[in-house]
Amino acid sequence: MTISGGWKRTARGAGLLGPDGSIASTIFAEMSALAQSTGAINLGQGFPDEDGPPEVLEAARRAISEGYNQYPPGLGMPVLRDAIATHQKRFYGLDVDPDREVLVTAGATEAIAATLLALLDAGDEVVTLEPFYDEYGAIVGLANGVHRTVPLLAPHFLPDHDRLRSTINDRTRVILVNNPHNPTGAVLPKETLELIVELAHKHDALIVTDEVYEHLVFDQPHIPVASLPGARERTVSISSAGKTFNTTGWKIGWLTAPREILTAILAVKQFLTFVNGAPFQPAIAVGLALPDSFFTGVAAGLKAKSRLLSAGLTAAGFEVSAPEGGYFVVADARPLGFTDGAAFCRELPRLAGVVGVPISAFCHDELAAEYSSLVRFAFCKRTEVLEQAAAQLAELQVPAAR
């Protein structure tokens, strides 16, 4: 007897499978393949191309030698949970109980998945900003939730407060806030975060914050939503070591949340990965305890890189919005005569030997059309790579026929 295709229902319903049953292809995969086949500089994917602090790498090697190679505890190793709690106090003045309010996860990716799967019933609404990190839509779909968005308005990519008020309602179960923001590089002002807390109270919603770029804010202190009055008891704060310590491949993330909420998330997480990355956990504890100069240095270094790449893009004729944090800069290709960012990204390796990704990949159809000429470029690369990319972009030859 042959098996019917019914088993594909959930993945297909969430838009994760194409009509032919293959994994729905993404522009990210296409652009990375294009970078490989053309030898172009890949500024499409957001991962650093150099190692992070040597103390952290050495601590991982040491942990392997010392035998930290079996399943760690379900909540995460005490040394890392303590370091996370100490970090929350040190940087944000937040008191977090390392034994009840901290959960180590397989990257922020798992923290987001476990949180949404734990908190959503079918039909519950989740409000995110748009453009949005693609995982949000996928997991809301798998949880049979309803994804509503509030657009980030160019050129500063901030949300309109009235739009937040009209989108968040009594059906909203989760307000999912990514700050600093991927892909736009926006940092939300305190008033917007305060409004989100106010609306969460008004509609009895939970707040989930994705703060993986918390240490990559350029000119202002990062404000965790959980630090605002009235936020803590209804907020799940998610972060990751990958971005701060250039260890994206280690997949060490975490969340902090009030005990009851955390227990619900743990109940799901234990059946996703159970645990992960034993020798990397004590190493990230070492990273979190590095002196302030490390953290300010990371932000200053990335700011310089963002300005370097932005200058190259501006010289090439793009309209560029200056990011305030994170890994990415958004450039508008319209002044160069391109209105379709996806088509432009397919041509860019030939035109300038550089790869980016269209912002439309982070949008539902409506905003995708409005933002069709915007392209995201990653600047979390070595300075010489960015210099080369900037030089190539500055030489960009736009075909005369356009």
Ligand SMILES: Cc1ncc(COP(=O)(O)O)c(C=O)c1O
């Ligand atoms: C906004 C955002 N959230 C979550 C993640 C995933 O983080 P991790 O690699 O720790 O799973 C990323 C990675 O690019 C991201 O940009």
